[in-house]
Amino acid sequence: MTFRMKAAVAAAATLLAGAALAAPAVHIVLIDGMQFIPQTLEVKPGDTVIWRNKDPFPHNVTADAKGGPASPAIAAEASWKFTAEKRGSYPYVCTLHRMMKGTLVVK
Amino acid sequence: MNILTNKLALAAAAAAFSLTALAQSAPDDAQIAGIVVAANTVDIEAGKLAQSMTKNAQVKAFAEQMVTDHSGVNKQAVALVTKLKVTPAESDLSKSLKQGGNDNLAKLKTLKGKEFDKAYVDHEVAYHQAVIDALDKTLIPNAKNAELKETLVKVRPAFVAHLEHAKHIAASLK
Numbered sequence A: 001m002t003f004r005m006k007a008a009v010a011a012a013a014t015l016l017a018g019a020a021l022a023a024p025a026v027h028i029v030l031i032d033g034m035q036f037i038p039q040t041l042e043v044k045p046g047d048t049v050i051w052r053n054k055d056p057f058p059h060n061v062t063a064d065a066k067g068g069p070a071s072p073a074i075a076a077e078a079s080w081k082f083t084a085e086k087r088g089s090y091p092y093v094c095t096l097h098r099m100m101k102g103t104l105v106v107k
Numbered sequence B: 001m002n003i004l005t006n007k008l009a010l011a012a013a014a015a016a017f018s019l020t021a022l023a024q025s026a027p028d029d030a031q032i033a034g035i036v037v038a039a040n041t042v043d044i045e046a047g048k049l050a051q052s053m054t055k056n057a058q059v060k061a062f063a064e065q066m067v068t069d070h071s072g073v074n075k076q077a078v079a080l081v082t083k084l085k086v087t088p089a090e091s092d093l094s095k096s097l098k099q100g101g102n103d104n105l106a107k108l109k110t111l112k113g114k115e116f117d118k119a120y121v122d123h124e125v126a127y128h129q130a131v132i133d134a135l136d137k138t139l140i141p142n143a144k145n146a147e148l149k150e151t152l153v154k155v156r157p158a159f160v161a162h163l164e165h166a167k168h169i170a171a172s173l174k
């Protein structure tokens, strides 16, 4: 391989890695048996988080902190989508069943 | 009725509930299904009455949630037993739940205002505690079908959350 080709390959690899880093990911939090699964989720700014309710009655996702998730009631078998923007740690509860707790970490 | 006799009556009712649960022989899956449906139906009916009677926003929101949550559990239970080709059957426990529910409705219908709110919420505390006891001592241990057992285990925390919620409101009504 010539020096030029090597440089080109390296440049392409760097580009690819950069693209992989920048591509926003989609994460799923299941609500099942009155629990948020996983209970703590780490995401990057720009990522999407989908809460999917598998329980037979509604729940919600309500963070105290501004910039955190704040959903309406999510009906049985329904989902709710949130795009993480601001970095931070966002503990949240279901205000209908306050024992249900989770944390979304955006870093 | 003063507060002390009211409390004593509630405690007695709750004790009678769990004694009935213990005394009866192990229910089969069809009877467990019947108990689950009866338990939810009783609380849906009380919730509907409370929604129409109460003027307290907190009590109204709680009653609405009870109707929604317990209707959801019933829908799921009926879907499961339909799939399993099980027909919900009567048992001593399902009958005593229905009787307790009817007695509660009859009593609530004679009350108004704060007295109504207090009686409704106090009964919700006793009722959810009694159902949790039935789940732990009778329903979950005796469920044969794995899916039925799993459904009961998964739904138990909802009854615990409702119990805590009802206790919280009961304390605020004092």
Ligand SMILES: [Cu+2]
Residues within 6 Å of the ligand: A058, A059, A060, A094, A095, A096, A097, A100
């Ligand atoms: Cu909830």
